Amino acid sequence: MxxxxxxxxxxxxxxxxxxxxxxxxxxxxxxxxxAGERNEDQVSSFDPRPPQPGDSRLEIVNGFLDAMMGWPIATSVAKEYLTDDAAEEWSPDATVIYGELAPPREDGSSVTIRMRDATLLDDSGSWRGALPPGRSTLRYQLTIEDGEFRILDPMDALVVRSTWFDERYQQASLYYFDPAAQVLVPEPVFVPVGETFATNLAGALLAGPPSRLHGVVRTFIPAGLSVGLSVPVIDGIATLDLQGNAPRTSAASAELILAQLAATLAQEPSIKALRVTIGGEEVEPPGAATEYDVGSAAAYDPAxxxxxxxxxxxxxxxxxxxxxxxxxxxxxxxxxxxxxxxxxxxxxxxxxxxxxxxxxxxxxxxxxxxxxxxxxxxxxxxxxxxxxxxxxxxxxxxxxxxxxxxxxxxxxxxxxxxxxxxxxxxxxxxxxxxxxxxxxxxxxxxxxxxxxxxxxxxxxxxxxxxxxxxxxxxxxxxxxxxxxxxxxxxxxxxxxxxxxxxxxxxxxxxxxxxxxxxxxxxxxxxxxxxxxxxxxxxxxxxxxxxxxxxxxxxxxxxxxxxxxxxxxxxxxxxxxxxxxx
Missing domain, CATH: 2.120.10.30 (TolB, C-terminal domain)
Structure with missing residues (x-):
């Protein structure tokens, strides 16, 4: 093929x-x-408002929900609405997307809000479908810390409105191999658009396939690597200086690693070729080439x-x-x-x-x-x-x-x-x-x-x-x-x-x-x-x-x-x- x-x-x-x-x-x-017609130039930045002195319970909860939709994505302001312990433990790797929120209901020290048309992305960015009714209600317990209301128990997820998500995320694919290492397998995920698109794709691929895909796909990219601050692209060539300790790659493994990265990063139209290092050691392309043309991964394309x-x-x-x-x-x-x-x-x-x-x-x-x-x-x-x-x-x-x-x-x-x-x-x-x-x-x-x-x-x-x-x-x-x-x-x-x-x-x-x-x-x-x-x-x-x-x-x-x-x-x-x- x-x-x-x-x-x-x-x-x-x-x-x-x-x-x-x-x-x-x-x-x-x-x-x-x-849905899905996204133009990153039209997505305006949004700096959420931090909590204000004297905010009520409802104002704290609403402020927290707004802060999770800051753009570019950052959670520092959202954490200000949490207690110190909750902020340290909060790990919003998953994403919950809702259509609308019902009016909040306040009951003593808790605030409850029902989400309509709520769906879930797991921590890999994969679509996991609609949330059942029993999980479609947000329940926030509040306490007083340093004289102000703060949230004790946030859900470990970004909770965002579907219109916000449609404008700022794009469905792409991470490419793994089948167990026999014969063909590439696409796994659809959602990735934020913008200048960090290629970096986000590479980072998601390096995280490896989720456990539910054990036996379905495999990756040849060594575990524990990170992409660093960014994936710079100059004259169509993307440079990936992957950080972390990994065994020296054989020629056969190097080609499979490059194929996975190339197939994934080819979804960024400006990228035509890759240069890759792992822990400072170059991952050499087959032959005498100095970079790996993304089209070379078509040798593993089952289509x-x-x-x-x-x-x-x-x-x-x-x-x-x-x-x-x-x-x-x-x-x-x-x-x-x-x-x-x-x-x-x-x-x-x-x-x-x-x-x-x-x-x-x-x-x-x-x-x-x-x-x-x-x-x-x-x-x-x-x-x-x-x-x-x-x-x-x-x-x-x-x-x-x-x-x-x-x-x-x-x-x-x-x-x-x-x-x-x-x-x-x-x-x-x-x-x-x-x-x-x-x-x-x-x-x-x-x-x-x-x-x-x-x-x-x-x-x-x-x-x-x-x-x-x-x-x-x-x-x-x-x-x-x-x-x-x-x-x-x-x-x-x-x-x-x-x-x-x-x-x-x-x-x-x-x-x-x-x-x-x-x-x-x-x-x-x-x-x-x-x-x-x-x-x-x-x-x-x-x-x-x-x-x-x-x-x-x-x-x-x-x-x-x-x-x-x-x-x-x-x-x-x-x-x-x-x-x-």
Whole structure:
């Protein structure tokens, strides 16, 4: 998986789509006001007011809440509202974001305030979802210290308003490796914007992955390092003088360290290359280079497989591939002979194809192309029950969803020879209808049917050092869709998915971050007219996302008039059009 395209395009996850709403009857796609459109030049500084002599309990609490929203971020003034002991112990590493505050209630020496629409970022900056009602109330106990009211027991978190957060934070990604050290894995986090953006990214990466990701990702950056005061960037070259004690790095480890740093810091557009030292010792790039080009990390990008932009489908029972206007039968066993298939999925590296039979009971795998005409067709599932379209990751693991009378069963093939069941919390034994696996193989997304509306569930895949699936953990619901029953899912960036749902006589394509974040990110909602059968998307922000109808294919990212545009498919009907994955 050598760099098929520049890392600035292939790996940057902060470029989530600008929000828009498509009008399918006439007129252009209309820009909508969305969270996440941040311009650091428009974010004004704010020096919070310290406590004043004679402040009441309510004034102290309100002053503390205001002080936590100082900008640039600093907690020195906020600590003045606390007792001396509380100020020393207060560790606001997490962040609580609220929509509104209910009127405060004073009861003796305590002040209680209920937060509306409260959500949580953990100490790594990762989105952890909505706070349950029992944790959505702020309770402050006050006492008198040196003749003034002060807070005794603050929550160990910055507590900030969502409008403040939207203007000042950006979702980006920290890059780790999968356990086998084959591919980079993006972990979305929120980082303050501004001149310290690159420094904050580097510092967060050096802190290492959170414990909940043990077995999911690994880092090659030695523990205990710090980034220092800043990451200076001169003429596109970022210099990282990492402080701390670390063993001397081998050439192999040095390359992996540089790849993690480069993939992460490439999200700062001004950075083109890195120079890195650890404890004064230079981390030498491969070859004779004096600095490490950030594009070099694309060698570990699981999306850079060389198949970007290639479409696949079925025509008259044969597998076809190519572009919208030139889909040709593949020279492989599933292209040479006509079959009755319900769906197909091509491996991201473009070497193998999995096909589900028309009765959805059988899954076969074969080489996509085999000019020698000697390639065999291997049956992976001989007698399944209502099998959905499979999903591949870039390391060649194939995931299969079987929907039986006792609920969903997830199967995985690590080697393309056999399959075995894997329990997926929140998906196994439910009415799951579709699964997708990220290109890096560490994240599973499922569409789970429920009577009142479907759910989008994500879970993390724990891999062994040999690359085989060990177990699936950390399942969570990232979207509930009241009254809606989507029919398809697609990756549209490395940490972003799109969902296709019927909406009356129209179809809606909704795009959101795969961690489920609802503030600080951009969203896209597009309405499409006509009978839409599915979505074709892949994890490149610049690749078209297609809504596929029986007769045409519509790029919902760029089409200015969805009722008038769209490219017609081949005159001979093509089914199940999709990208690899």
């Amino acid at each position: 050598n760099g098929a395209r520049p890392l600035a395009l292939a790996l940057v996850l902060a470029t989530l789509l600008t929000g828009c709403v498509g009008l399918p009857s006439e007129g252009p796609v209309v820009e909508a006001e969305v 850079a497989t060389g198949s970007a932009g290639v479409l696949y489908g079925l025509r008259r029972g044969r597998v076809v591939s190519g572009s919208v206007d030139d889909l040709r039968v593949v020279d492989g066993p599933l292209g040479r002979k006509r079959n009755r298939f319900d769906s197909v999925a091509v491996a991201p590296v473009g070497d193998r194809v999995a096909a589900v039979s028309a009765n959805r009971r059988r899954v076969v795998v074969a080489r996509l192309r085999s000019p020698g005409r000697r390639s065999a067709v291997r049956t992976l599932v001989p007698d399944g029950t209502d099998v959905a379209q499979p999903s591949w990751d870039a390391s060649g693991r194939l995931w299969i969803l079987e929907r039986g009378p006792e609920g969903a069963r997830v199967l995985v093939s690590d080697d393309g020879v056999g399959v075995r069941p894997v329990r997926v919390p929140g998906v196994s034994h439910t009415d799951a209808r579709r699964i997708l696996v990220s290109r890096d193989g560490t994240r599973l997304v499922a569409l789970v049917n429920r009577p009142g509306g479907d759910r989008i569930v994500t879970a993390r895949v724990v891999l062994g050092l040999d690359g085989q699936v060990d177990r699936v953990v950390d399942s969570s619901v990232i979207r509930t869709l009241p009254g809606r029953h989507p029919i398809d899912l697609a990756w549209t960036a490395a940490a972003q998915i799109s969902v296709l749902s019927p909406a009356g006589e129209l179809f809606e394509v909704e795009t959101f971050a795969v961690d489920g974040a609802t503030v600080g990110v951009d969203t896209l909602s597009t309405m499409v007219a006509g009978k839409v059968l599915g979505l074709a998307g892949e994890p490149y922000p610049e690749t078209p996302v297609y809504a596929v109808t029986r007769e045409a294919i519509i790029d919902i990212r760029t089409c200015a008039n969805l009722s008038a545009c769209g490219e017609r498919l081949d005159a001979t009907r093509v089914l199940d059009v999709d990208y690899a994955g």
